[in-house]
Amino acid sequence: MRAITIRTPGGPDVLELTDVPAPTPTPEQLxxxxxxxxxxxxxxxxxxxxxPPPPGESDLLGLELAGEVEAVGSATPGFRVGDRVFGLVGGGGYAELAVIDYRMAMPIPSGWSFSEAAAVPEVFFTAQETLFTLGQLAAGETVIIHAGASGVGTAGIQMARHIGARVFATAGSPEKVERITALGAEVGINYNTEDFAERVRELTNRAGVELVQDFIGAAYWQRNLRCLKVGGRLVLVGLMGGTKIEADLGLILSRRLHIIGSVMRSQSLESKIAITERFRSRWLPLLAQGHLRPIIDTSFPLAEAAVAHQYMEDNRNVGKILLAVA
Ligand SMILES: NC(=O)c1ccc[n+]([C@@H]2O[C@H](COP(=O)([O-])OP(=O)(O)OC[C@H]3O[C@@H](n4cnc5c(N)ncnc54)[C@H](OP(=O)(O)O)[C@@H]3O)[C@@H](O)[C@H]2O)c1
Structure with a gap:
């Protein structure tokens, strides 16, 4: 089969489409x-x-996929060859063929394209786990969603709004701010022209918010703490702005703050099956009925994975960047 491989670690141009052996499914994989x-x-x-990919996972890139079942395993009840499925994988998505545990494979809702389905798993699962399972966001509470125009941000804004939470979201340009407010953020803050912590304190009469979902890390650490009200929660989901901090532990103590970290890829298969189940029961019906939608920025052919990576690293997208596999 053809797949995108990494010639040597480096910039986007190290990605190339090559011939590699097709994966061999286990009895429980499709x-x-x-x-x-x-x-x-x-x-x-x-x-x-x-x-690096977690042990036992494909070393090919690609954490999510949508496609058709080519072969079932001896222990994959409920699936037939030709079924349209989508889901999260530990790796291997940037390829013509991939394997997925049958308990992580979901039927694609009728009327959806493969692209729409492929745009869902990673960002909706991550937003679900960090805003709700860990972040315990409830109706009437206020959440700050950083990188609001990211894939995860565009999913999270919609989900938080859907349950009746107030959303303040940040982004790096006026165009992105416009997009995230159209998606449901009550306030969009351009972090390049405003101090988001000052703005949040003004908006909340200096009380702060219940939850911050952060992808930036070190660069936002101190300001995130200043934005939280007593008992507030900070869920750390990404570290795009650095990993090393000098922490004001006094603020954590005096405001009784909760600091929670999360990463999905290295979790056990059992945990990921449970995450898939939570998504299927609570959020997939809302997506299938059109109450929420995957936000797709651009689709590139698989062979142009390098161009797609450069596009992402230039921070040009609002929502998901897809790769179409012929
Ligand atoms: N923990 C997990 O399990 C998990 C799972 C999935 C994703 N993630 C993390 O979630 C984050 C979003 O992922 P994604 O794939 O949705 O991203 P994405 O679509 O590529 O969007 C990322 C956006 O973040 C903003 N950004 C980048 N660097 C920044 C910086 N230094 N300071 C402020 N903003 C910055 C940019 O938007 P602006 O133009 O607005 O700056 C960029 O477009 C990433 O950190 C990713 O690693 C974590």
Missing amino acids: LVRVRATALNRADTLQRRGLY
């Missing part, structure tokens, strides 16, 4: 003919040699 996959920031880190 072999899927991939029709669409999507980019995630983790792929760009893996390409640079900074994020």
Whole structure:
């Protein structure tokens, strides 16, 4: 089969379409003919040699896929050859064929394209786990969603709004601010022209918010703490702005703050099956009925994975960047 491989760790141009052996499914895995996959920031880190795949996972890029079942395993009840499925994988999505545990494979809702389906798993699962399972966001509470125009941000804004939470979201340009407010953020803050912590304190009469979902890390640490009210929660989901901090522990103590970290890829298969189940029961019906939608920025052919990576690293997207697999 053809797949995108990494010639040597480095910039986007190390990605190339080559011939590699097709994966061999275990009895509990489906072999899927991939029709669409999507980019995630983790792929760009893996390409640079900074994020190796967890043991036992494919060393190919690609954390999500949509396609047709090419072959079922001896222990994959409920699936037939030809079924249209989508889901999260530990790696291997940037390829013509990939394997997925049958308990992580979901039927594609009728009327959806493969692209729409491939745009969903990673960002909706991540937003679900960090805003709700860990962040415990409830109706009437206020959440700050950083990188609001990112794939994860565009999913999270819609989900938080849907349950009746107030959303303040940040982004790096007026165009992105316009997009995230159209998606449901009550306030969009351009972090390049405003101090988001000052703005949040003004908006909340200096009380702060219940939850911050952060992808930036070190660069936002101190300001995130200043934005939280007593008992507030900070869920750390990404570290795009650095990993090393000098912490004001006094603020954590006096405001009784909760600091929670989360990463999905390295979790056990059992945990990921549970995450898939939570998504299927609570959020997939809302997506299938059109109450929420995957936000797709651009789709590139698989062979142009390098161009797609450069596009992501230039911070040009609002929502998901897809790869179409012929
Ligand atoms: N923990 C997990 O399990 C998990 C799972 C999935 C994703 N993630 C993380 O979630 C984040 C979003 O992922 P994604 O794939 O949705 O990203 P994405 O679509 O590529 O969007 C990322 C956006 O973040 C903003 N950004 C980048 N660097 C920044 C910086 N230094 N300071 C402020 N903003 C910055 C840019 O938007 P602006 O133009 O607005 O600056 C950029 O477009 C990443 O950090 C990723 O690693 C974590």
